[in-house]
Amino acid sequence: MERTQRSPFTATVTALSLLFLFVPIAVVVLFSFHSTGGLSFPFRGFSLRWYEEVFSSPEFREASVNSLIVATATAVVTLLLGTLAAYGLSHSRSRLRAPLALLFFLPLTLPGLFIGLSLLVLFTEVQIDASLATVTIAHLVYVFPYFLLVSLAALNRLDVALEEAGADLGANSWLVFRKVTLPQVWPVLVGASSLAFALSFDEFIITFFVIGADSTLPMFIWSTLRRTVNPSINAISSLLLLVTLLLFVISFVLTFRRGRKRRGVIGGEELMEQALAGDAIGGRT
Amino acid sequence: MASVAEESQRPRAARRRGGGSIIPALPAAAGLVAFFLVPLLVFAVYSVLTAGLYSVSGPLTLDAYGEAIASRVNRTLAANSAVIGLATAAVTVAVALPIAYWLRRSARRLRIPVVFLIIASMFASYLVRIYAWRTVLGSNGLINDGLRRLGLIDEPLEFLIYSRFAVTVALVHIFLPYVVLVIYAAMAPLGAGLFEAARDLGASSRTLWRRLILPLMAAPAASAFLFVFILSASDYVTPQFLGGASGVTLGVQVQVNFRTLGNYPVAAATSFLMMAAFLMCYLLSALVLRALRLHDIRFVN
Numbered sequence: 001m002e003r004t005q006r007s008p009f010t011a012t013v014t015a016l017s018l019l020f021l022f023v024p025i026a027v028v029v030l031f032s033f034h035s036t037g038g039l040s041f042p043f044r045g046f047s048l049r050w051y052e053e054v055f056s057s058p059e060f061r062e063a064s065v066n067s068l069i070v071a072t073a074t075a076v077v078t079l080l081l082g083t084l085a086a087y088g089l090s091h092s093r094s095r096l097r098a099p100l101a102l103l104f105f106l107p108l109t110l111p112g113l114f115i116g117l118s119l120l121v122l123f124t125e126v127q128i129d130a131s132l133a134t135v136t137i138a139h140l141v142y143v144f145p146y147f148l149l150v151s152l153a154a155l156n157r158l159d160v161a162l163e164e165a166g167a168d169l170g171a172n173s174w175l176v177f178r179k180v181t182l183p184q185v186w187p188v189l190v191g192a193s194s195l196a197f198a199l200s201f202d203e204f205i206i207t208f209f210v211i212g213a214d215s216t217l218p219m220f221i222w223s224t225l226r227r228t229v230n231p232s233i234n235a236i237s238s239l240l241l242l243v244t245l246l247l248f249v250i251s252f253v254l255t256f257r258r259g260r261k262r263r264g265v266i267g268g269e270e271l272m273e274q275a276l277a278g279d280a281i282g283g284r285t
Numbered sequence: 286m287a288s289v290a291e292e293s294q295r296p297r298a299a300r301r302r303g304g305g306s307i308i309p310a311l312p313a314a315a316g317l318v319a320f321f322l323v324p325l326l327v328f329a330v331y332s333v334l335t336a337g338l339y340s341v342s343g344p345l346t347l348d349a350y351g352e353a354i355a356s357r358v359n360r361t362l363a364a365n366s367a368v369i370g371l372a373t374a375a376v377t378v379a380v381a382l383p384i385a386y387w388l389r390r391s392a393r394r395l396r397i398p399v400v401f402l403i404i405a406s407m408f409a410s411y412l413v414r415i416y417a418w419r420t421v422l423g424s425n426g427l428i429n430d431g432l433r434r435l436g437l438i439d440e441p442l443e444f445l446i447y448s449r450f451a452v453t454v455a456l457v458h459i460f461l462p463y464v465v466l467v468i469y470a471a472m473a474p475l476g477a478g479l480f481e482a483a484r485d486l487g488a489s490s491r492t493l494w495r496r497l498i499l500p501l502m503a504a505p506a507a508s509a510f511l512f513v514f515i516l517s518a519s520d521y522v523t524p525q526f527l528g529g530a531s532g533v534t535l536g537v538q539v540q541v542n543f544r545t546l547g548n549y550p551v552a553a554a555t556s557f558l559m560m561a562a563f564l565m566c567y568l569l570s571a572l573v574l575r576a577l578r579l580h581d582i583r584f585v586n
Contacts, residue, residue, distance in 0.1 A: 018403075021462065022406065025413070027417060027427060088306065111520075114328070118325045198408055204522065240410045
């Protein structure tokens with residue numbers, strides 16, 4: 001058993017940082033329920049008027065629906081292509097592995113400004129009109145490395161013996177994948193896919209360049225922020241927070257918690273540590 | 286925790302699963318070539334073309350690079366970007382180190398909820414954070430209002446908002462959770478015995494940090510620093526809302542060149558100059574780590 005140690009300095013830094021991270025967000029959520037338009041204390045009572053205002057706005061509804069469409073498409077396509085890619089990378093010894101891994105993780109290192117501008121230039125050159133489809137393509141490029149980071153860490157930690165046993169018993173690779181691999185990793189894959197959804201739902205930096213006349217929720221917030229000091233922005237912000245945090249909880253439960261309850265399923269904290277430590281890339285080299 | 290350490294101890298060859306095909310990875314690879322590499326290539330070509338209004342044409346020229354480098358405005362904005370990027374990266378890493386150490390040393394029942402909260406805050410919307418800081422730092426915001434009520438100030442503190450300070454605060458807010466997780470992940474495999482041994486040998490807190498933790502964390506902290514520096518120095522949204530006139534950055538200028546002025550080659554050339562600068566920072570940090578012999582310190586349990 002590890003001796004835990006009291007360290008007032010590090011504990012204070014941690015506590016203050018948590019305050020720093022949550023107070024501004026808490027203020028936004030609090031004022032979304034404010035009964036007046038005031039954005040400073042004292043707080044004059046609760047009301048849902050800003051939420052009513054937001055929900056009755058057709059622009060808000062359109063932007064939300066668009067965001068849902070784009071994020072769903074992004075999550076589904078990422079789940080399919082990303083699972084295939086993670087499986088290929090983790091189960092092959094091909095010489096292509098290293099260059100492919102480099103390609104897959106490269107978008108992580110490039111600022112969104114450049115990804116967005118490059119895509120805009122490409123779409124202009126090949127005369128693809130900006131639409132929700134171009135936004136989805138951009139989001140796929142952006143979320144792919146994150147999905148891969150999580151799913152690859154899980155696939156790399158699988159017990160090889162189980163798959164080998166399946167193969168020895170005569171199952172072809174598809175059957176092994178479906179009956180042995182998938183049952184062990186699906187919670188992580190779905191969790192990583194909801195991470196993709198959340199990232200897409202909130203993406204602004206790249207979207208700004210590749211979106212046309214349509215709007216998404218972040219685009220709607222951006223234009224509201226530019227126009228006026230409108231207290232309904234608090235309500236919109238809180239709703240956006242609610243959606244992404246909900247997805248986070250789903251993704252957290254699927255990726256992290258489940259492991260402790262069911263043996264054989266990739267487990268919690270270690271997975272996160274491994275994914276973050278970059279072992280996903282180096283795991284099987 | 287121990288399992289991670291054991292895992293990496295196991296001979297790599299035994300974990301290797303060969304024989305599978307790489308083909309399943311190819312569709313995604315094709316997608317990334319088409320929508321990531323090819324666009325970058327086209328964008329690079331744009332940087333060596335002649336500018337029209339919202340158009341480009343031949344012949345090939347390096348004029349755009351010359352123009353981007355010669356521009357006085359660009360130099361001021363590059364300095365702004367560098368200051369904001371460096372300040373953000375320095376503060377996030379400096380704050381993340383003690384948090385990661387605290388996480389590493391605290392009991393599971395405390396650690397799990399704190400990790401949960403930190404990851405949760407990562408999911409808070411990017412634009413909402415920028416907006417939140419505008420309400421907190423604004424002239425009628427939480428801080429100014431609070432100080433006025435306490436009678437500490439009469440006039441609002443104007444430097445709080447529409448400045449490089451405000452941009453940096455918001456960017457630290459955005460990147461801190463990532464950096465905490467990266468450094469914590471690097472610290473987690475360090476065995477508890479290591480800290481105990483250092484203590485038992487009489488190391489003070491200062492010695493522990495200087496001789497043990499900082500050298501071991503140098504490489505991951507440097508990558509986290511670079512990651513934050515690159516992303517915050519190139520951010521173009523936060524400065525628009527919180528930077529005011531003094532906090533405009535090169536990223537904003539690239540965006541304005543492209544969307545508002547329609548000068549594609551200069552926007553492209555500025556982008557590639559920024560990428561070149563980032564690459565140089567990366568090489569520089571690798572060199573420094575190597576010179577200090579901190580680049581390949583590995584901890585073996």
